[in-house]
Amino acid sequence: MKVTQIKSFPIADEDGRVYYIVKVETDSGIYGLGEVGIRNWGGAIGKAIEHLSQVVIGEDPFSTEKLWQQMFRGGFFPADKVYSCAISAIDIGLWDIKAKALDMPLYKLLGGPVRDKVVCYP
Numbered sequence: 705m706k707v708t709q710i711k712s713f714p715i716a717d718e719d720g721r722v723y724y725i726v727k728v729e730t731d732s733g734i735y736g737l738g739e740v741g742i743r744n745w746g747g748a749i750g751k752a753i754e755h756l757s758q759v760v761i762g763e764d765p766f767s768t769e770k771l772w773q774q775m776f777r778g779g780f781f782p783a784d785k786v787y788s789c790a791i792s793a794i795d796i797g798l799w800d801i802k803a804k805a806l807d808m809p810l811y812k813l814l815g816g817p818v819r820d821k822v823v824c825y826p
Contacts, residue, residue, distance in 0.1 A: 705732045705805065707765050710757035710794065712750055722746025726753060728797035730765055736800030738793035745786050752790035760794060765801040 709729040714722050723746065726738040740749050756775050763771055775791045803810040811817060 705730050705734070705765060705801075707760050707763055707798075710753065710760060710797075712753045712793075714746065714750060716746075722749075724749055724753065724793060726793040726797050728760070728765065728794060728801060730801060732805070734801050734804050736765070736797035736802075736804065738796030738798075738800070740789045740793040742785070742789045745789070748786045749790055749793075752787050753793065756787070756790055756794060760798075765798045766805075768795060768798045768802070771795075771798065 707728055708731050711727045711729070713725045713727070715725060716722050721743055723742075724740040726740065728736045728738065740753075742749060759774050759778055760771055772791065772795055775794065776788070779787075799810060799813070803813050806813065
């Protein structure tokens, strides 16, 4: 399985802040979704996702650690906050692909539940 395309979809809230949904597509038809929610950097995030997609397209989506390292350390300087957010969105999409390909809930792939209930406070 190889990543074939990464698309980003901007979503603006009522205050004009831009967020992104990221769709990572594969040649097997499985896709993963990620998201970015960072204030005041919407346009820059979109360009960072576009730039980072060059690193990921053509690669195995199961190689999450390798791809994360290449995205984070691929430039002269390590990723800044804008690039870190874009990397996170793509990484979430890659993990979503892994879970779907293995027909396993992502929480199980990440190690399973720690507790069976959570105390809620009113």
